[in-house]
Amino acid sequence: MSRVDICNGKHLDCNRKHSYATQGNHPMHLTTTGMIRGLLAGLLTGTVALSGAGTANAATSTAHLPAATESSTDVPGKLLLMLDASGSMNEADPSGGTKMEAAKKALIGVVDKLPQDTNVGLRVYGATEEGGKPTKAACADTQLVAPIAPLDKPALTKAINDFEAKGETPIAHSLTKAIDDLGDTGPRNVILVSDGEESCVPDPCPVVKKLTKGGVDLRIDTVGFGVKDPARKQLRCIADAGDGTYYDAKDADELTTRLNKLSQQAVRDFTFNGTPITGIDLVEDEQPPADLPKLTPGLYTDELTANKDTWRAYEVERTTAESTLHVAVTTKPSTYSNRAGDDNEQEKLELNILAPDGTTCAKETTFEGPGNGFRPIVTVSGRVLGQPLEEGPDDDACQAKGTFTVLVNRQAAQQEASAEIQVIEEPPVTNLEALPEIVDEHPDQKDLPEGEAKPVTGGLSFSDAAEISSGTWVDTLVPGETLLYRVKVEDGQIGRFTVNGPTQGFRFPADAANHEQVFIQGMVYSPDRQNADGLTPVPGTFSRGDSDPQSISTSQVRYKNRYADTLGDPDSAPGSSMGGWYYYSLSVSTKDVGEDLTGQPIKVAFTVDVEGKPSGAVKYDGQDGWDSAATGAQKDDSGSQETGTSDTSKDEGGSPLPWIGGGLLTAVLMGLGVWFGLRRKGAQGSARSQE
Structure with a gap:
């Protein structure tokens, strides 16, 4: 196609x-x-x-604009973990034991990994009234078993171990109570883990839309644990209405391997x-x-x-x-x-x-x-x-x-x-007249071949984009997610980027009715966050029998490109006028096959090539350090990397986040990424016109 x-x-x-x-x-x-x-x-x-x-x-220099690594805006928020304790959680988990045993183990692992200054609580539903019929009592069965407070690991662990699964699934009522738990101020986050859909009334999705109406600073992420399509659809709707993300957890073991890299990203303090x-x-x-x-x-x-x-x-x-x-x-x-x-x-x-x-x-x-x-x-x-x-x-x-x-x-x-x-x-x-003229045309696009991929964990924003260099990289994304990376492109160089597509054992779902393709999009931004790739609108497309990688690039970086005429010069020219950190965003669409893979991780390979040598031509009449001050970056004398991370280890077992409680922990930690910071995707911005 x-x-x-x-x-x-x-x-x-x-x-x-x-x-x-x-x-x-x-x-x-x-x-x-x-x-x-x-x-x-x-x-x-x-x-x-x-x-x-x-x-x-x-x-004398080019404009190096490093990503900021520290924030002065860290305002303590409140996190509420919410767990389904309905009778169906007593069913077997394919990886062994019951779903409830796996969920408790995962929650204890989450508690163990939370920063000590976290304000966190736990609410459960279906833990006191017998299920089987949505009685008035069963549909009001929700308890705040651990009020939101500074983290007390022993107390929270005890609260997790002290309830059993037995009742109905009153999600809407529990989420309404959760708003009261979280109070009226500050960032508020709910992570809901459920193995089924609402068994009472009303439908929780309209309830969440009403609760979040008017700009409430609330985010709700949902994890479907071994759910079927109706529950998956409802939990996704809740997450969408709650400005969050839905994650699918078929079983603990599967998530352990498939969400390893995502967990690293999710728990970053961002x-x-x-x-x-x-x-x-x-x-x-x-x-x-x-x-x-x-x-x-x-x-x-x-x-x-x-x-x-x-x-x-x-x-x-x-x-x-x-x-x-x-x-x-x-x-x-x-x-x-x-x-x-x-x-x-x-x-x-x-x-x-x-x-x-x-x-x-x-x-x-x-x-x-x-x-x-x-x-x-x-x-x-x-x-x-x-x-x-x-x-x-x-x-x-x-x-x-x-x-x-x-x-x-x-x-x-x-x-x-x-x-x-x-x-x-x-x-x-100081040497404007002597600098090279505006580029005549955008570079011819060429697909960069996929090489031996190095794992990387992308950032959630410009500020924490992962530092990369020329070569092939692989990251893990779920449909609807965007991650960011940064690469140094100096004056006189061209930054090239190719989405090579799903990799490392990716399989198209066998039951994807009328769905054929995975859409993946890359975009490039300049140090001052302008679009630098010529506004390429068409993503890469990947199907069972064919693939059409997306390849984009900056123009050759030249100072005078900023003077480009919006009608007569390449669209990418104005955004290719500063040497320094260029940002590459990578996104997976929720359309087509992405709809079938809602909440499921996809490993995506992409290749980067910084073409040419730095010219060293630009001579600034300015003080040293203006570029770092401009982004709020702090010099890191230790050489450590505080932003998104690249990992040269080929073994995902080398993750800096130890695995505790199997893959369900990963899914919960993915949601926790929102507690530590907003998942932010992609970007648009241009100094040009577009039809």
């Missing part, structure tokens, strides 16, 4: 990505303090604008990185305050509300004339209902940067939706160019020093979303 068939047929909507931008060649001017109010009025009726800019002093900041919300005709919250080079976190009429406002200081300001805003992924084409299902970010006199220096807009079955991070990145290729009076405002205004608008089905804001002030260069 050709890629045209994939795009135009029933399989994927390859035009789901939309991103457009303007880079201030002919900026609009507003001349009074009412300029922002006037601009807002225009923005609120559909006009959009964005831009970014830089720093100064004397140094959150958005940066200094907490609260922007000011501005609406039409509202005068902004004199002093907006100030962004300086680094990483920040904020909470964004979905509202087409509200703009989140900040200010950023350009300290050096003709530096380049870069601003990127990244949100966690939305949970979609997979209603392709529903505008309310789109995640939309708009970013605008205004000069001190109100000139619109740049504008960016990014859309993301559920049409392809991918659930990525959503990122919008803009820059205000400092040094002009040609002098022009209209550019003066966007090149001068002073305080710039940053405006962010978010529209989405989910009301609230955490956001990470990256600010970079890139110094001007």
Whole structure:
């Protein structure tokens, strides 16, 4: 099947990505303090604008932007483990013993691995009333056997051992009680393990949708333990409604081997990185305050509300004339209902940067939706160019020093979303005229052959992306998941990436009715989080008899690529203008075979090649360390790696996470990855237009 068939047929909507931008060649001017109010009025009726800019002093280097490894935003959350203790948990587990014995062993293993400062509790249902009939008492049978409190391993272990399986499966009632357990504030997380569907009323899925309505900071992950299709469908619906992920656990032994790598990733202590900041919300005709919250080079976190009429406002200081300001805003992924084409299902970010006199220096807009079955991070990145290729009076405002205004608008089905804001002030260069011109065309694509694969555990965001190099790598993903990696691509080099496809014993499900293909997508982002691969829309497709790998690349990295014309130059050029860490995101779709493999891990091979030698051509007129400061990175003198990890061991038994309690532990720990941080996938962002 050709890629045209994939795009135009029933399989994927390859035009789901939309991103457009303007880079201030002919900026609009507003001349009074009412300029922002006037601009807002225009923005609120559909006009959009964005831009970014830089720093100064004397140094020679390319822009190395390492991933941040520490966060100042670690706010203690609350975790509630919830276990099905219905009578069916007394059934045999294929790996030996009963399901309840396996579940208890897994939970004890989880407790043993939790950080000591975890606020955790345990709720069970079906543990006191006899089952067999959904009586009023049986449908109210749920107990908080361990209230949420700082981790007390002996007490929690005793609570796990002190109940038996006997009753019904009142999931909806138990989840309603769980909300009370977790309280009203802070990040709240539920991990539900069940071997069946609701046996009482009401249906838990609509209940969860109601409980999470209005931007409640709650996430519910579900694990189906030896479940059949109806229960799997219901548990997946609960996870989707609860902004979580469903994981399938057929038996403990299977998960021990299939989810080994995922467990390493899941228990990482991860959150958005940066200094907490609260922007000011501005609406039409509202005068902004004199002093907006100030962004300086680094990483920040904020909470964004979905509202087409509200703009989140900040200010950023350009300290050096003709530096380049870069601003990127990244949100966690939305949970979609997979209603392709529903505008309310789109995640939309708009970013605008205004000069001190109100000139619109740049504008960016990014859309993301559920049409392809991918659930990525959503990122919008803009820059205000400092040094002009040609002098022009209209550019003066966007090149001068002073305080710039940053405006962010978010529209989405989910009301609230955490956001990470990256600010970079890139110094001007001293040898602009001598640098190579903008690339003429995007490099010819070529499929990189799969070599001997090295295992790697991808990160959940830009901030904790796993460091990789040229070669073939293999990671484990479940459908609907996106992981990130970072590779150094310097000025003069090209970064190439190929999705080689499912590997290491992957088998297509025998009972996949009318489903033929696995869709896997890669995307490339620049150090300032712009799309750098030319907005390639078509994922790799892999079937029983054929495969069509996806191969993408940056343009050759050249400083002057940032000046590329959006109509006449390669789409990938503006995102290939800084040397440093480039990010590769890898996603598995929930469409087609992905639907049959819901919650099941797939090992995916991908190959990376950094082509060419660093040019060393760019000479910055700036101080040392501006690049590290710009991402909030801390120098690691020990050489240890705090982000996502690569593992050169060929034996998965060499995992740094010991296996306790079999594979069900893995599934629970996969859910725990959300407790330690939001699973964030993929991303979109571009400084170009796309039809």
